[in-house]
Amino acid sequence: xxxxxxxxxxxxxxxxxxxxxxxxxxxxxxxxxxxxxxxxxxxxxxxxxxxxxxxxxxxxxxxxxxxxxxxxxxxxxxxxxxxxxxxxxxxxxxxxxxxxxxxxxxxxxxxxxxxxxxxxxxxxxxxxxxxxxxxxxxxxxxxxxxxxxxxxxxxxxxxxxxxxxxxxxxxxxxxxxxxxxxxxxxxxxxxxxxxxxxxxxxxxxxxxxxxxxxxxxxxxxxxxxxxxxxxxxxxxxxxxxxxxxxxxxxxxxxxxxxxxxxxxxxxxxxxxxxxxxxxxxxxxxxxxxxxxxxxxxxxxxxxxxxxxxxxxxxxxxxxxxxxxxxxxxxxxxxxxxxxxxxxxxxxxxxxxxxxxxxxxxxxxxxxxxxxxxxxxxxxxxxxxxxxxxxxxxxxxxxxxxxxxxxxxx
Numbered sequence: 001x002x003x004x005x006x007x008x009x010x011x012x013x014x015x016x017x018x019x020x021x022x023x024x025x026x027x028x029x030x031x032x033x034x035x036x037x038x039x040x041x042x043x044x045x046x047x048x049x050x051x052x053x054x055x056x057x058x059x060x061x062x063x064x065x066x067x068x069x070x071x072x073x074x075x076x077x078x079x080x081x082x083x084x085x086x087x088x089x090x091x092x093x094x095x096x097x098x099x100x101x102x103x104x105x106x107x108x109x110x111x112x113x114x115x116x117x118x119x120x121x122x123x124x125x126x127x128x129x130x131x132x133x134x135x136x137x138x139x140x141x142x143x144x145x146x147x148x149x150x151x152x153x154x155x156x157x158x159x160x161x162x163x164x165x166x167x168x169x170x171x172x173x174x175x176x177x178x179x180x181x182x183x184x185x186x187x188x189x190x191x192x193x194x195x196x197x198x199x200x201x202x203x204x205x206x207x208x209x210x211x212x213x214x215x216x217x218x219x220x221x222x223x224x225x226x227x228x229x230x231x232x233x234x235x236x237x238x239x240x241x242x243x244x245x246x247x248x249x250x251x252x253x254x255x256x257x258x259x260x261x262x263x264x265x266x267x268x269x270x271x272x273x274x275x276x277x278x279x280x281x282x283x284x285x286x287x288x289x290x291x292x293x294x295x296x297x298x299x300x301x302x303x304x305x306x307x308x309x310x311x312x313x314x315x316x317x318x319x320x321x322x323x324x325x326x327x328x329x330x331x332x333x334x335x336x337x338x339x340x341x342x343x344x345x346x347x348x349x350x351x352x353x354x355x356x357x358x359x360x361x362x363x364x365x366x367x368x369x370x371x372x373x374x375x376x377x378x379x380x381x382x383x384x385x386x387x388x389x390x391x392x393x394x395x396x397x398x399x400x401x402x403x404x405x406x407x408x409x
Contacts (some may be wrong), residue, residue: 021037
């Protein structure tokens, strides 16, 4: 197949979606398919010899629709795969009508949308002229079938790939008829994985003999960093021979979008205020092809990811930790998938409960048998849900029109 992936972000942009788009393209290209990528105008955009990259779109507005269509006409793809989140496209609605527009140009093109997060375009942020134009376009495309924040994406995409059951359920509330087109494909690890034993990795990183706790993922509000730091302080009161490594940096676009550009520094200041700064290593961002994050995961004894919203299959950092066989302490919610089983493949705590997380840390440091059980369970979970081979197989089945999987299967 000839495949055109459209993603507003691409490495070196600091974004999970950027890394995911690149990894997916690389894995599809390895299967012998012709992969092209249309992305934003990005300084020093990463290029791969197996992928053709067009880094040309400035703001993703109606005025740039012509450039998008020029690439489509030039590539002549069998499949267009849009990676979507409203804020990634500056909340402008142009991209949300692309499947309908392409149907007029070439009805044979399959249009597949990846929903990175169920956050549509906040058109209300734009000036009145844009909002009025959006209303007119909605009317032109039969407004009764148009979701205001998603345009015709949910209606006219041939299929929609979601990263978790929760995302699919949220989208079906907006457009109930979407259910028949949903496919669940969680994101596998976004990093290269090294094969070393824990002690070898500890020696390579000069981490000594202390118990190593790791948090993996970008730092932004909702990721439970406050809970992480407070629980680590409580755990240190019972066992001082521990270190915490925070693996990951700042997703610039997201932090700008929520008005918290200095969030990572805020968390460092909080660690200092709690008196635990000397026990924490903050790695910051890594290059997309760095093996160092995997080294830290290999060296770790426990993974601690106390997200405010609970664990879900879309959390690629959980998948990466699970692929390394780490015992993982995380949080649950009423919408967490039932594949996460407490004390079987994960240790679950209530969100925003530092005392519960600290207790879990203490129990696992003391109970090697439970750690081994969670480690084996995490590897089983990873093999089923967070494998690149599986994700690539499922994605290509969707692209070719051979998938009829339901999001809840």
